[in-house]
Amino acid sequence: MNRKIYWVYILHCENNAYYTGYTSDLSRRYQEHLQGTAKCKYTRSFKPLKIAQCWQVFDNKTAMKIEKFIKTMIRIEKDDFIRCPEKLTKLFDCKIGSISTIA
Numbered sequence: 001m002n003r004k005i006y007w008v009y010i011l012h013c014e015n016n017a018y019y020t021g022y023t024s025d026l027s028r029r030y031q032e033h034l035q036g037t038a039k040c041k042y043t044r045s046f047k048p049l050k051i052a053q054c055w056q057v058f059d060n061k062t063a064m065k066i067e068k069f070i071k072t073m074i075r076i077e078k079d080d081f082i083r084c085p086e087k088l089t090k091l092f093d094c095k096i097g098s099i100s101t102i103a
Helices: 027-033 041-045 060-071 075-083 086-093
Strands: 006-013 018-023 050-056 094-096
Touching: 006 041, 006 060, 006 075, 018 027, 018 050, 018 060, 018 075, 027 041, 027 050, 050 060, 050 075, 075 086, 086 094
Parallel strands: none
Antiparallel strands: 006 018, 006 050, 050 094
């Protein structure tokens, strides 16, 4: 059985803020953020500098749950998950993504 993979990602933006989202195609979505398409309201104003961290998730509901979880965090907690991404993998059914293959 071929499972669909989703990505939960944190972008580091030019205003030094983080933007969190999820997608089924991280490379395409990152390019949309860089281009400032209509789907990307926040990153139209504050361009992403890089993908700070990403995780592979194996179902849409878990991806949404993780995105919501990260969005409720304060900055220092997000910094911790970026530095130690395995902490998130212990809380949810996901694995650390490979940033080097993106963009």
